[in-house]
Structure formats: structure tokens, C-alpha cells
Amino acid sequence: xxxxxxxxxxxxxxxxxxxxxxxxxxxxxxxxxxxxxxxxxxxxxxxxxxxxxxxxxxxxxxxxxxxxxxxxxxxxxxxxxxxxxxxxxxxxxxxxxxxxx
Amino acid sequence: xxxxxxxxxxxxxxxxxxxxxxxxxxxxxxxxxxxxxxxxxxxxxxxxxxxxxxxxxxxxxxxxxxxxxxxxxxxxxxxxxxxxxxxxxxxxxxxxxxxxx
Numbered sequence: 737x738x739x740x741x742x743x744x745x746x747x748x749x750x751x752x753x754x755x756x757x758x759x760x761x762x763x764x765x766x767x768x769x770x771x772x773x774x775x776x777x778x779x780x781x782x783x784x785x786x787x788x789x790x791x792x793x794x795x796x797x798x799x800x801x802x803x804x805x806x807x808x809x810x811x812x813x814x815x816x817x818x819x820x821x822x823x824x825x826x827x828x829x830x831x832x833x834x835x836x837x
Numbered sequence: 838x839x840x841x842x843x844x845x846x847x848x849x850x851x852x853x854x855x856x857x858x859x860x861x862x863x864x865x866x867x868x869x870x871x872x873x874x875x876x877x878x879x880x881x882x883x884x885x886x887x888x889x890x891x892x893x894x895x896x897x898x899x900x901x902x903x904x905x906x907x908x909x910x911x912x913x914x915x916x917x918x919x920x921x922x923x924x925x926x927x928x929x930x931x932x933x934x935x936x937x938x
Contacts, residue, residue, distance in 0.1 A: 781882075
């Protein structure tokens, strides 16, 4: 099982993920992606879903038209693990290819 | 523009959509779909996204692993319209094909 990151390790990892922030009230990280339209937003979700399924580690996410709010945590570990950092990095890479900084 | 349904018309429409209910605190209808796993849940979302995009009428939805919480409203109309009822029916049909009653 992936190990829960310490507060320090989590803060360190977030330095390389500028769009992401700690969620208030729970041990998780989150980012809101804003795309041009629904086509781009759902295209992002589809590519991210394939990564999530391959890694067997899934996001919590909410989509309203062109926005996708993502929350990542590892339930089994009770916090944020390397699996979440990897998924965050993969999502950033996909969004960047679609044209979101 | 699609016309906002009256309270009576909305209640009448919901009789044919047994899984759906009025949202509290806002004029919208909602349903939570529970699938077998993420594959089924995201498969449902993908098919529903194609319908939404074709109709140019999109859901608000949240996915956590095998569950998909959907809220439907027509923002321009300030409430529920025939577009929402059509999308709800389409989502029910897709979920039913996947095996969700």
C-alpha cells in the first residue's frame, strides 16, 4: 500500500504542483481546471480516467460545463500518497497538452 | 429558449423518472447512479457526455469511483426545462443498458 505522506513531504510535493493546494478540512489536494468548453473539459476527463484506471487510483471530481474540480486522496492510507502526486502530475500534463497552463 | 417548467409540470415529469428527485434549495433535479466499478461509471459518463454535447445541454456531475451524482437545471431559464427531462431520460436509458435499474 502507498504510504501516507508527512505534512512536510506533502508541502514539498505541492511545490512542484503550482496549480494544486491542500484541501481545507481534510487531508487531500485539489485543483480546479478551467477549459475552453465542455469538449475540452470532458476530453481531459477521459484521458485522466484512462490513467486513473490503469493505476487503479481514482480521483474525486466534479464537472460543470468547462470546469473540472479535482480532489485527490488515498482513502486506504487516510491521506495523500505518492499515487495522488503521480495522478496530479499526469492531470497537469494532460491539461497542459490541451492548452491549460 | 427552453421554457422553465411550472412546479406542477416538474412534479408530473418526475413521476416518470423514479430515480430522480427535486434538489433542496434550488430549482433542479438530481439522481445518484451507483455502478459496479469505475469502468462502468465512467462508461456511463462518456455516453451521457456525447448526448449532452449533441443537445448542447450539459449536466453538473460528480464522480467518486463507482458513483455519479447528477444535477440537472437549465441556467438560462432559472429552473428545470424539457431539456433537463430529456437528458434525465437519456441518462436513465444508458444506465439501464449498463445494468443499473
